[in-house]
Amino acid sequence: MSLFIQSLNHQIIDGDNHRHLLDNVNLSVAPGECVALMGDSGSGKTTLLNLIAGLEPIQQGKVAVADISLTQASDKQLSQLRKKHIGIIFQQFNLLTSLSVQDNIEFSAKLAGRYDAQHGLALAEQLGINHLLHKYPATLSGGEMQRVAIARALNSKPKLLLADEPTGNLDENNSNQVVQQLVRLAKSNNTALLMVTHSADVAASMDKVYRLDAAVSLVTG
Numbered sequence: 001m002s003l004f005i006q007s008l009n010h011q012i013i014d015g016d017n018h019r020h021l022l023d024n025v026n027l028s029v030a031p032g033e034c035v036a037l038m039g040d041s042g043s044g045k046t047t048l049l050n051l052i053a054g055l056e057p058i059q060q061g062k063v064a065v066a067d068i069s070l071t072q073a074s075d076k077q078l079s080q081l082r083k084k085h086i087g088i089i090f091q092q093f094n095l096l097t098s099l100s101v102q103d104n105i106e107f108s109a110k111l112a113g114r115y116d117a118q119h120g121l122a123l124a125e126q127l128g129i130n131h132l133l134h135k136y137p138a139t140l141s142g143g144e145m146q147r148v149a150i151a152r153a154l155n156s157k158p159k160l161l162l163a164d165e166p167t168g169n170l171d172e173n174n175s176n177q178v179v180q181q182l183v184r185l186a187k188s189n190n191t192a193l194l195m196v197t198h199s200a201d202v203a204a205s206m207d208k209v210y211r212l213d214a215a216v217s218l219v220t221g
């Protein structure tokens with residue numbers, strides 16, 4: 001499994017109280033499988049992605065990425081795991097402003113030790129951004145930044161790609177189109193995709209849909 005989560009519990013401190021944010025989450029994503037994560041604002045979607053990315057300590061339960069357990073991993077192992085096996089697309093894209101589009105796309109692949117100029121160019125072409133390679137992020141539209149963030153995340157050939165509402169404030173039609181493209185690219189690269197989305201259209205094109213609410217449930221799949 002690219003991602004395996006079993007009996008995951010996570011509490012947060014809310015004022016003077018401890019609150020169960022994630023209550024017995026069970027979820028798995030196979031290579032090339034595309035999974036939507038839905039749920040109201042505040043239901044813990046971003047927290048769950050942070051736990052999977054090793055950015056927050058796991059309190060209780062099992063999380064394994066590419067068959068490597070995060071629960072027992074040292075900080076060094078977690079950082080290796082992030083570099084080598086996990087791609088992340090943030091809500092606000094987090095492009096590196098001092099680097100050109102091309103350097104942004106190459107960045108994650110270089111970190112992972114998997115720099116391959118051809119792969120990066122092929123992704124740029126598939127996403128229709130090859131004419132932007134020498135531009136800087138500040139000069140791009142939101143939709144262009146979204147495509148660059150997708151190319152950057154996929155270029156390191158991660159086993160698992162995490163995407164947190166990768167739509168920024170983009171208009172829904174265009175953004176959904178790009179997200180559909182992301183799903184196709186993840187499949188053709190055999191990358192497992194876990195994507196937070198509010199769009200029922202996007203969720204419908206995924207292999208499985210999980211909802212994080214009072215209780216975590218598998219809606220379809």
Ligand SMILES: Nc1ncnc2c1ncn2[C@@H]1O[C@H](COP(=O)(O)OP(=O)(O)O)[C@@H](O)[C@H]1O
Nearest residue numbers: 012013021039040041042043044045046047048
């Ligand atoms: N480390 C933390 N300490 C206290 N509260 C937190 C912490 N992390 C998240 N929260 C709270 O947990 C809830 C869920 O947050 P989040 O995971 O961002 O939800 P979502 O992404 O589904 O909107 C929110 O109420 C947020 O304020």
Ligand SMILES: [Mg+2]
Nearest residue numbers: 045046047164
């Ligand atoms: Mg969130």
